[in-house]
Amino acid sequence: MYKIRIKDFDLEQNMCSGQCFRWNKISDDMYDVIAFGKYLTMKQDGDEFTFSCTKEEFDEVWSEYFDLETDYGSIKNNADERDEFMSAAVKYGAGIRILRQEFFEALISFLISQRKSIPAIRTSIERICEAFGEKIADRKYAFPTPERLRTLNTEEREYLLNECGLGYRGRYILQAAEDMRFYEDGCADVFSGMSYEEALKSIMNFNGAGVKVANCVVLFSLHKLNACPVDVWIQKMIDEEYQGVKPAWMEDANAGIYQQYAFFYKRGKRGIS
DNA sequence: ACCCAGGCCATCT
């Protein structure tokens, strides 16, 4: 158990923010998540949090995952107060943070996300993890490694392609696992060292990754905060709230954070469904 | 029983 105060953080909001797919509500006031091969349960009382891990594990893994180094308070304060939509969005999603997710998990998750509802995305991901991820606790499975997904036998391959609800995206996943080999020789963290433009271009080389998917990976994994994925909700926002003209905040150095507030607000109380 | 989902790609002008 580890208790800590965290500002600008809300578990329910992050679970529903659409950036991550492996958060769950497990009881009235408890949530859980699997990331970096670890299973964590979380409880919130105002700004007081109780996590199921040790302080050592929190400092080692979760502190960075939750992006605790970034001061979201000042970023929220810097939103243009004359922009009524953004002001309301910031208030509405005040506890959202941009999680620092694992690269391969983010890549596969957002390849899956195209033309799929959030519940369907979650189902596909869980099925892949259960089948090919390392077991890390009772009925809890890590996200599989690229090596695991490119060394499937015939039967496993059939399962991935036919039993995980992937449809035409199945081949994108298999090919991405294959293509990852190119980035694994030498330094492990090649993408993090790239500029936004370089990273975006490299990720779009993966088949099935276009501008939107690549921007999601760049933002939610590489944490390049100027990345601003434009999906149907953000497009709807531009059309309805800004008369079809991209608002100034989309060019901000923290555009990705503002995008999350906007997305969460525009999408409304749909939760994870 | 529909209908469409946080797009992408190939195939056209």
Next chain:
DNA sequence: AGATGGCCTGGG
């Protein structure tokens, strides 16, 4: 370059 149709399938 820019526009348009087709795509797998599971949830609501």
